[in-house]
Amino acid sequence: MATGGASNASINSLRAKLRTIYNRARKAAVYTGTNAAADTEHRRATKSRFPTLRAEHADPLLQAVPDQWRALFATALFLGLRKGELFGMRVCDVDLITNSLVVQRSHDANNTKGGHADTLPIPAPLVPFLADAIGKRPRDAYLFARADGSIRPRHAKPEKILRSALKRIGVNDGFRHICRRCVRKGTPHIEEHPDEQERRCPRCKMILWPSAKPSRMRFHDLRHSTATLLLRAGVPAAVVQRILRHSDVRLTVGTYGHLDLDDMRASLEQLPAVAGPFVGAEPVQGPPEVSRTIVISTGLSTRLLPERANGESAHRKAAEKPNESGELEWRALLDSNQWPSASETDALSN
Numbered sequence: 001m002a003t004g005g006a007s008n009a010s011i012n013s014l015r016a017k018l019r020t021i022y023n024r025a026r027k028a029a030v031y032t033g034t035n036a037a038a039d040t041e042h043r044r045a046t047k048s049r050f051p052t053l054r055a056e057h058a059d060p061l062l063q064a065v066p067d068q069w070r071a072l073f074a075t076a077l078f079l080g081l082r083k084g085e086l087f088g089m090r091v092c093d094v095d096l097i098t099n100s101l102v103v104q105r106s107h108d109a110n111n112t113k114g115g116h117a118d119t120l121p122i123p124a125p126l127v128p129f130l131a132d133a134i135g136k137r138p139r140d141a142y143l144f145a146r147a148d149g150s151i152r153p154r155h156a157k158p159e160k161i162l163r164s165a166l167k168r169i170g171v172n173d174g175f176r177h178i179c180r181r182c183v184r185k186g187t188p189h190i191e192e193h194p195d196e197q198e199r200r201c202p203r204c205k206m207i208l209w210p211s212a213k214p215s216r217m218r219f220h221d222l223r224h225s226t227a228t229l230l231l232r233a234g235v236p237a238a239v240v241q242r243i244l245r246h247s248d249v250r251l252t253v254g255t256y257g258h259l260d261l262d263d264m265r266a267s268l269e270q271l272p273a274v275a276g277p278f279v280g281a282e283p284v285q286g287p288p289e290v291s292r293t294i295v296i297s298t299g300l301s302t303r304l305l306p307e308r309a310n311g312e313s314a315h316r317k318a319a320e321k322p323n324e325s326g327e328l329e330w331r332a333l334l335d336s337n338q339w340p341s342a343s344e345t346d347a348l349s350n
Contacts, residue, residue: 008044060169061169071144074126075129077222079126085112089101090143092139104118114245114247162219162222166214170212177209177211179208181206191208192213226244228256228257
């Protein structure tokens with residue numbers, strides 16, 4: 001696979017499946033050797049970044065989803081449930097009196113991926129969707145069943161519904177700019193750009209025709225979106241872990257939380273408010289060529305103290321007084337490379 005150009009992630013995926021096959025074969029006593037897949041090296045691969053929805057896309061998406069799928073998509077987005085858990089949920093699992101639901105099935109199995117049942121609260125915006133779905137089904141029926149009341153099959157592809165809805169609300173993976181004249185000539189020219197700004201073909205100078213690239217978002221990426229939106233809203237990671245029912249909070253934050261550049265920028269902009277008294281220098285009076293700033297390191301913070309060249313500051317006078325050990329206190333604070341050279345000292349003294 002590596003010789004054929006397969007990525008490390010694809011090789012690791014095959015390795016994991018083979019390792020499972022070997023383990024099951026050993027448990028079934030049809031194989032008694034060692035696990036050959038486990039003995040192979042796990043290759044280092046770049047972690048994939050999954051596309052997620054932003055908060056402003058949630059309502060338009062649910063409006064664009066067909067009626068028979070809307071309640072299922074709303075539950076997936078608000079609670080981050082997996083596809084099998086949604087398909088296997090029954091009407092009796094939902095209690096609109098206490099606004100809670102029990103996640104205890106996956107597809108037609110009476111257990112979930114984690115092997116345990118969990119009770120989750122129903123957020124207020126989700127209540128109307130569930131109430132509408134419950135009103136159409138008997139109590140022992142599947143909540144998100146097909147039109148005939150049967151459970152949706154495992155091979156059902158709700159991501160087709162998702163991608164179609166995303167296209168209708170304008171969420172895509174950029175644009176292909178195509179020269180239709182070159183296509184007719186049999187020498188197509190195609191460019192990919194993040195926007196649909198007008199561009200011309202470098203060959204025939206004809207205006208390129210922009211076409212939106214469909215989003216590659218999977219239905220499971222709605223679960224990633226739930227985690228990301230909750231973390232972005234400031235919900236503690238431990239609470240998000242409980243909602244997604246992960247065994248380890250590192251999985252919640254490291255794999256399902258996809259904070260972007262704007263999130264990091266908003267957090268970093270809070271630094272001046274935290275370290276306000278320690279950051280920034282007071283304005284220095286006088287010409288800039290005769291003023292300089294002494295940087296004194298004080299452990300966890302850095303103070304910028306202005307100093308006049310034509311007049312000694314109170315800090316300078318206090319610092320020049322020798323301490324009990326006979327050394328200058330301010331000399332110990334300053335690094336050696338911050339001292340002015342001999343020529344600079346003469347210039348300052350003059």
